[in-house]
Amino acid sequence: MKSLPERYRRKRLALILAGCCMALLCLRKPLPAQEEKRPVIHRADKLPSAYELKDWKMQGAPYIYDAGTLYQYIDGAADQFILYGFKKLQGAEFINTTDAQESLIVDVYEMGSDLSAFGIFMSKKDPTSSVLKIGTEAFGNDQYVVFYKDRFYVEIQARIRSEKSRPIPQRVAQLVAQKISGSLKPPPLLRIFPDAHRVPGSENYLVGGILGHAFLPRGVVSEYRIAGETVKS
Numbered sequence: 046m047k048s049l050p051e052r053y054r055r056k057r058l059a060l061i062l063a064g065c066c067m068a069l070l071c072l073r074k075p076l077p078a079q080e081e082k083r084p085v086i087h088r089a090d091k092l093p094s095a096y097e098l099k100d101w102k103m104q105g106a107p108y109i110y111d112a113g114t115l116y117q118y119i120d121g122a123a124d125q126f127i128l129y130g131f132k133k134l135q136g137a138e139f140i141n142t143t144d145a146q147e148s149l150i151v152d153v154y155e156m157g158s159d160l161s162a163f164g165i166f167m168s169k170k171d172p173t174s175s176v177l178k179i180g181t182e183a184f185g186n187d188q189y190v191v192f193y194k195d196r197f198y199v200e201i202q203a204r205i206r207s208e209k210s211r212p213i214p215q216r217v218a219q220l221v222a223q224k225i226s227g228s229l230k231p232p233p234l235l236r237i238f239p240d241a242h243r244v245p246g247s248e249n250y251l252v253g254g255i256l257g258h259a260f261l262p263r264g265v266v267s268e269y270r271i272a273g274e275t276v277k278s
Contacts, residue, residue: 089135091153091197093220100143101213107137128252129165130157139217147210149203151217156196160232160265164250166193169200177215180222181229187211190218195227234265244268244275 089107108118111133115123118134133155141147156162163181169191170184177183180199183192190201199221203214235248247268269276 089137091135091221091224092137092151093139093217097220098139098213098217100141101139101149102142104138104140104148107135109136110134125168126154126156126165130161131155132157141210144207144210147204147206149201149205149214149217151221152200152202153221154198154200156198158232159193159196159227160234160250162193162196162198163232163235164252165198166191167249177218179215179218180225181231183218185214185218187214190214192218192222194222194225194229197225235267237265238267242269242271244270 089109092103092107095102110118112127112131115126115131115134119126123131131154134152135155136150136152138148138150154162154165156165166182171191174184175186177185177190177192179190180192180194183190185191185201187205188203190199192199199218201214201218201221205211205213231248232250234250238248244267248265249267250263250265252263
């Protein structure tokens, strides 16, 4: 059992670490999610084309929503996306021409920054799903794929019945990822966290009440394992 002074020193180190990370974050006001002023898409240029998907075709025309109309598509879920700096959504439904019972929906959300796309991705991340090598980070299976790359967050929901079609959702995800320019690296701001004792993959970007404090409207957080205890910074 560790002596009280030793435990005190370790907890003090954790508090100092948390304070340093929050201080570094405060120096970067406003965060990149507010700073970026890149052109917003006005066409469905990230969706697979007809010649890229054999035996699959787009059902009808693609759809596009902005912050003012997103509620019409995802209703209550729109609030979270808008909070994270949502700009535009482009999407479409695809039907298997050899089996009309098979379909998939591709939704490409353009966020205000790579940090915003990362934050939305982390809020949707399913720890029980398989990790996929698509975009910057991805998870899913043969019925759905979720990933982010640069400032885009992508969801693909499928209804697959045949063994032959099982690779299609991930194939479509790869096609979309190829149409998204930009870096495959995580947001640069995540590099403010020291590596020592950090829990890999615990980084997150949160909006609204960081670490339970209403006066911290947004920020990046990570977990550290120190003296057998998990500490958030």
